[in-house]
Amino acid sequence: MSLPIVTLNTEEKWDCHQCGVCCRGSLVPLSKQDADRLRSQSWEKQPGYENIQIMVPHRGAESKHRLAHRPDGSCVFLKDDGLCLIHSKLGLEAKPTICQTFPMQLVPQDKQAVLTYRRACPSAAADKGIGVKERVPGIEQLVKSDRLTAEPIVPPLLKTGEKRKWKTIRCVLESVGSLLRDERFPPVRRIVHALQFAKNIDAAKSRRMSESDIVELATALVELAPHQSKPFFDDRKTPKGISKAMFRLMAVSCARLHPYCRHQSNWATRMDLAKTSWKCFRGKGQTPAFGDGFPTSTFETLEQPIGIKPPEVYLPLTRMIETTSATYLYALADRNGWTVTDSIRGLALLFPVGMWMLRWQASSHEPTVEDMLNIVVALDRSQGYKPLCGRQQRLKLSMLGFNGELERLVVSYVS
Numbered sequence: 001m002s003l004p005i006v007t008l009n010t011e012e013k014w015d016c017h018q019c020g021v022c023c024r025g026s027l028v029p030l031s032k033q034d035a036d037r038l039r040s041q042s043w044e045k046q047p048g049y050e051n052i053q054i055m056v057p058h059r060g061a062e063s064k065h066r067l068a069h070r071p072d073g074s075c076v077f078l079k080d081d082g083l084c085l086i087h088s089k090l091g092l093e094a095k096p097t098i099c100q101t102f103p104m105q106l107v108p109q110d111k112q113a114v115l116t117y118r119r120a121c122p123s124a125a126a127d128k129g130i131g132v133k134e135r136v137p138g139i140e141q142l143v144k145s146d147r148l149t150a151e152p153i154v155p156p157l158l159k160t161g162e163k164r165k166w167k168t169i170r171c172v173l174e175s176v177g178s179l180l181r182d183e184r185f186p187p188v189r190r191i192v193h194a195l196q197f198a199k200n201i202d203a204a205k206s207r208r209m210s211e212s213d214i215v216e217l218a219t220a221l222v223e224l225a226p227h228q229s230k231p232f233f234d235d236r237k238t239p240k241g242i243s244k245a246m247f248r249l250m251a252v253s254c255a256r257l258h259p260y261c262r263h264q265s266n267w268a269t270r271m272d273l274a275k276t277s278w279k280c281f282r283g284k285g286q287t288p289a290f291g292d293g294f295p296t297s298t299f300e301t302l303e304q305p306i307g308i309k310p311p312e313v314y315l316p317l318t319r320m321i322e323t324t325s326a327t328y329l330y331a332l333a334d335r336n337g338w339t340v341t342d343s344i345r346g347l348a349l350l351f352p353v354g355m356w357m358l359r360w361q362a363s364s365h366e367p368t369v370e371d372m373l374n375i376v377v378a379l380d381r382s383q384g385y386k387p388l389c390g391r392q393q394r395l396k397l398s399m400l401g402f403n404g405e406l407e408r409l410v411v412s413y414v415s
């Protein structure tokens with residue numbers, strides 16, 4: 001039985017402006033239906049596709065395949081005019097389901113599935129186009145025809161080894177959302193409040209607590225978080241060198257998903273990326289050459305405060321945090337095995353990473369809304385990107401979160 005599809009109260013907007021960003025550098029996993037449909041389209045008989053692989057192995061996909069890329073990282077079906085060959089020749093419905101629906105995403109819970117727009121599309125990140133409510137009938141059709149699923153899912157663990165009912169998890173996620181969307185505080189404070197909330201949940205001896213006790217605890221922790229966060233803003237203690245090095249490593253993994261970083265899929269590129277990661281880990285001297293979006297700068301410059309910028313520059317980033325927390329997307333999608341508290345830390349990290357990328361990208365000019373939109377594309381892509389959703393990332397975040405370094409990184413890179 002499929003869940004009813006709902007949308008958020010806050011308006012999300014999108015329409016395709018054919019920029020082609022989603023066809024370059026994105027991994028498109030294929031369902032079994034998608035793979036069968038592509039095989040039945042006999043692309044090997046089309047001129048130019050005789051010896052071209054259109055699908056390649058991919059572990060996370062239902063069919064164990066994803067769409068192949070060209071050496072420059074673009075989709076194998078992307079034409080020179082920026083349009084999709086499958087769409088032009090056979091129509092929208094002939095495309096893989098993700099290509100047909102992107103950037104729309106269903107986030108199923110226990111009693112409803114929330115339809116949202118992924119901000120990995122610059123038009124969605126800018127809220128440009130048609131309200132998401134108007135897309136519901138089309139998505140319902142796709143669910144009816146089994147191209148999309150809207151089945152209930154099990155809730156994530158609250159913290160390591162602690163299973164809770166959906167009702168309790170929902171209450172905890174709502175509490176985090178209320179902290180992240182509390183307009184009495186600037187965005188940087190809200191992020192630190194959410195981190196304090198996660199830390200307190202982890203520290204609570206909650207195994208023997210009833211479900212209603214957890215709900216009460218979450219409510220009390222929402223009140224406590226702003227008070228507990230104050231010392232981080234009063235002291236503004238600099239994070240340790242090793243924490244900054246780990247942070248830069250995580251940030252550069254995210255920066256490689258920037259739409260202007262069109263990495264080719266070959267060994268030379270992998271070697272380059274390994275060298276870039278090492279340079280960022282060291283964090284000394286000049287920043288490495290890194291795609292068209294990041295000019296040459298110095299690591300010292302990236303440590304300087306960014307200063308006060310017009311609020312519209314930050315809006316795409318704060319909107320992303322708002323919508324991903326309201327839909328629970330950050331805790332439910334693509335984070336296999338992560339607990340709720342891990343996911344809060346993962347979401348919180350996006351904010352300083354975004355600001356670090358903005359310092360680098362805008363090191364030769366004043367930051368613009370356009371800069372931030374491209375950064376939001378990279379941040380949203382990182383939410384489904386294996387190296388940033390895996391066990392190692394989870395461990396790094398726990399280490400940083402345990403001794404307050406994550407909070408210090410947020411305070412230091414966001415100012």
Ligand code: SF4
Pocket residue numbers: 015016017018019020021022023102103120121122123124
């Ligand atoms: S990224 Fe968005 S606007 Fe650009 S082509 Fe894809 S769906 Fe259209």
